Amino acid sequence: MTANTVGNGNGGPLEGAVVAVAGAGGPAGRAALLRLAEAGAVVVASDADAARLAEAVDAARYAHGGATVTGDIVDLLDLEATRDWVDKTEKEFGRVDGMVHLVGGWRGAKSFTETDLADWDFLEKLLIRTVQHTSIAFHDALLRSDRGRFVLVSQSGAAKPTANNAAYNAGKAAAEAWTLALSDSFRKAGGDDGPRAAAAILIVKALVHDAMRAERPNAKFAGFTDVKELAEAIAGVWEKPAREVNGQRLWLTPKP
Numbered sequence: 001m002t003a004n005t006v007g008n009g010n011g012g013p014l015e016g017a018v019v020a021v022a023g024a025g026g027p028a029g030r031a032a033l034l035r036l037a038e039a040g041a042v043v044v045a046s047d048a049d050a051a052r053l054a055e056a057v058d059a060a061r062y063a064h065g066g067a068t069v070t071g072d073i074v075d076l077l078d079l080e081a082t083r084d085w086v087d088k089t090e091k092e093f094g095r096v097d098g099m100v101h102l103v104g105g106w107r108g109a110k111s112f113t114e115t116d117l118a119d120w121d122f123l124e125k126l127l128i129r130t131v132q133h134t135s136i137a138f139h140d141a142l143l144r145s146d147r148g149r150f151v152l153v154s155q156s157g158a159a160k161p162t163a164n165n166a167a168y169n170a171g172k173a174a175a176e177a178w179t180l181a182l183s184d185s186f187r188k189a190g191g192d193d194g195p196r197a198a199a200a201i202l203i204v205k206a207l208v209h210d211a212m213r214a215e216r217p218n219a220k221f222a223g224f225t226d227v228k229e230l231a232e233a234i235a236g237v238w239e240k241p242a243r244e245v246n247g248q249r250l251w252l253t254p255k256p
């Protein structure tokens with residue numbers, strides 16, 4: 001079975017597309033799996049937490065009967081393991097049309113001078129190293145696609161860092177720079193015809209989901225992006241030509 005024979009028949013830009021989602025076990029990942037499956041994509045999910053991943057995959061399969069949603073435990077801190085994931089996906093489904101990077105983590109401090117540099121060591125792996133490995137591993141497969149997309153989710157503090165979030169904001173800024181370098185590679189590969197693949201950055205202030213609202217019913221979550229809105233924006237990256245989204249920062253919250 002190839003990706004071209006799978007889908008829900010809606011005929012949209014994601015119909016039959018094979019999309020990998022890294023960090024799929026969290027609330028944002030679950031929402032992304034649901035939205036991509038609804039759009040007719042073959043969804044290949046990964047997460048470091050086997051239980052969370054299984055729950056997310058099962059939820060997407062249950063919500064959209066007939067959708068192909070698979071789950072793999074992949075060590076994204078291992079470049080060869082990440083490459084093996086790409087190879088396995090391409091062999092099984094015949095193509096790879098997307099990588100959605102949702103691997104995250106946060107560490108903060110009371111003040112700039114109280115920043116624990118161990119937090120940087122932790123965040124560098126999650127926020128930067130996983131972007132490096134997924135972008136390098138998926139690069140060629142996305143170029144082989146007729147609709148390849150690499151989607152990074154970033155945070156507004158990368159553009160306006162705060163004293164107590166130095167490590168986190170610097171990590172996000174580095175991940176953005178790396179993704180923009182990927183977009184330049186796609187641009188150069190496209191030559192005069194323009195890029196066939198695109199790398200785009202979706203920027204939020206913070207994410208909110210139903211469980212958070214239930215826990216804090218009086219909170220306003222001003223400027224936050226619901227994970228369902230994020231999932232919609234992720235799907236939307238495929239709705240525009242590669243040249244329009246490649247190298248773009250797409251703001252889902254007001255610019256700081």
